[in-house]
Amino acid sequence: MSATIIDGKEIASTIHSEIKAEVEQMQQKYGRVPGLATVLVGERPDSATYVRMKKKACAEVGIQSFGVDLPEDVSQDELKKLVEELNADPNVHGILVQLPLPGHIDEEEILGTISLEKDVDGFHPLNIGRLSMKRRDPLFVPCTPRGCIELLDRMNIPIEGKRAVVLGRSNIVGLPAAMLLLHRNATLTVCHSRTKDLPAVVREADILIAAVGRAEMVRGDWLKPGVAVIDVGTNAVDDPTKKKGYRLVGDVNFEEAKEVAGFITPVPGGVGPMTIAMLLRNTTDSGWREMGEG
């Protein structure tokens, strides 16, 4: 058996087109477009790359982006003041503070300062709180976990009543992904570094979301035949045959898993492109909401 490959790149591209059409509609109806503010502190090359990719994606679909770059030694008060100014700016519908922030910054306070209505990353404590409660809807859901669920939905993979296993419990991926599955009435198990006999737990899954950051940890013989595998892991492993000297692999051994699974996301080209697509989605939703729709 060979799994159906879930083409995240293709699905994300479809979502970009849908959003582009919506933004044009918004422009025609209200003479305005959604706006995303990105705040980059310091000069981490990976963070700078992520912010650049997000701005580029905004430009492609017609979302206005406002980039603010701050020095590494910016004070807590200065950063907080900037977020408050962006909260008050009617052209900004989403505020994204690129993480991680430098060690001297209280990240929780900064994320909590972002207006609930502009929290397109979904990390505001109130949005996370609502996500964790039954019959409460957050205004925004964090982008990567939302992307995982969107992939299942677009592939018509049912969630309700299924056994779902999430590997990882981080605030940005594992935990919110687990909460989303619970909202969708899956029967859920969340695993972490202290879980005993991981292969036996994983073998129960009809849906597996892997977000541990351990290259190819999940082996083919850990999987139930037919399982839908969403591999969030993005791990660089040495590969002298590549120009960069490394290649990216997931948390799941793709070659083994594709012989057992029913569906599987590749790495790269699976969950990765969905994260930005969901950021555009959240920003556009926020735009509609501010204009009195949605």
Ligand code: NDP
């Ligand atoms: P974290 O390091 O924050 O969390 C890892 C989680 O995995 C923790 O809950 C940890 O358990 C658990 N874990 C670690 N080792 C094991 C193990 N051997 N067995 C079981 N559980 C284990 O990572 P993130 O959630 O931030 O990211 C996870 C992966 O997803 C990374 O590869 C990252 O690069 C990728 N990622 C990809 C994105 C995308 O857009 N495609 C976006 C964000 C992340 P414990 O809590 O006990 O420490």
